[in-house]
Amino acid sequence: MQIIGHQKIINFLNKSAARDSTSAAYLFCGVEHLGKFKVALDFAEKITKGTDQKINPDIIVIRPEREPASTRGGDRSSTRGGEKKGIVKKKDIKVEQIRELQRGLAMTPYFGHCKVAIIDDADRLTVSAQNALLKTLEEPDDRSILILICHDQEKILPTVKSRCITRSFNPVSGKEIENLFPSGGLSRSAVFWSLGRPGLAVEFSHDSSKLSALEKSQERLAEFLRSNLTDKFSLAEELSKDVPRLQEELQTWTIIFRQNMQSPTDFLNMSGEKSLEMIEKIAANLALMRRTNSNVRVVLENLFLAF
Secondary structure (H helix, E strand, O other), X not given: OOOXXXXXXXXXXXXXHHHOOOOOEEEEEOOOOOOHXXXXXXXXXXXXXXXXXXXXXXXXEEOOOEEEHHHOOOOOOXXXXXXXXXXXXXXXXXXXXXXXXXXXXXXXXXXXXXXXXXXXXXXXXXXXXXXXXXXXXXXXXXOEXXXXXXXXXXXXXXXXXXXXXXXXXXXXXXXXXXXXXXXXXXXXXXXXXXXXXHHHHHHHHHOHHHHHHHHHHHHHHHHHHHOOHHHHHHHHHHHHOOHHHHHHHHHHHHHHHHHHHHOOOOOOOOOHHHHHHHHHHHHHHHHHHHHOOOOHHHHHHHHHOOO
């Protein structure tokens, strides 16, 4: 199993496994595509002593069920409202899945050492599911270990978080991303847009359309910055009709502004200070749209006045 980066975390986990001093629960935090699940799975294989097994019955993986977003609503071919063909919607992890997990952990380990439960996308746990999980965390079995993997730890209840050993995963270096493709099979643009996330780099190598979509977003930002106020408000009206697309677009712009702070680009023609201001304004407005019932179009128009 090839794992890129996170050596300090891996060393910490390996020492715990070697000393047989593992904790009852861990919380792995960080943005998507960093390799958190790979690290968790590698650790689980080592402590269950099932590293050489194709199937390890002592490792239980819980993750959100998925459904094609295009099956929702009347028109399956719709491309509006985030229901584009092929887009998959993650469901919440419900209490029933946690009950099933607890039954699995109660069984005797197959290899005789311990059982490990990995909850992927743990920030999708409902409040009820997290409260149900507390019973396992409060009364840990010395034969079972929990690993929660989350992208937004603010969604994890403090009572759950306080009972876990937390490890934060950070983006890896561009050089490490390049080393994934020793023959030079990854373009400079792909390295940039992978944002230090090995999983994204692998996706780009398999599906160039994802990289093209990000490059087109950069082109749209350049065009937007050159446009007049009327055109900007027209874009606000268009994006406000498709909130998932809007959020994705603004998050991509944030990435571009952040990169401009580190190494200014010609097409932006913007200072680092102005780029930071834009990042902060975008973040504030995204939070406003997520947490309130504000009119999305009005929020966007106010945001675009700052450009």
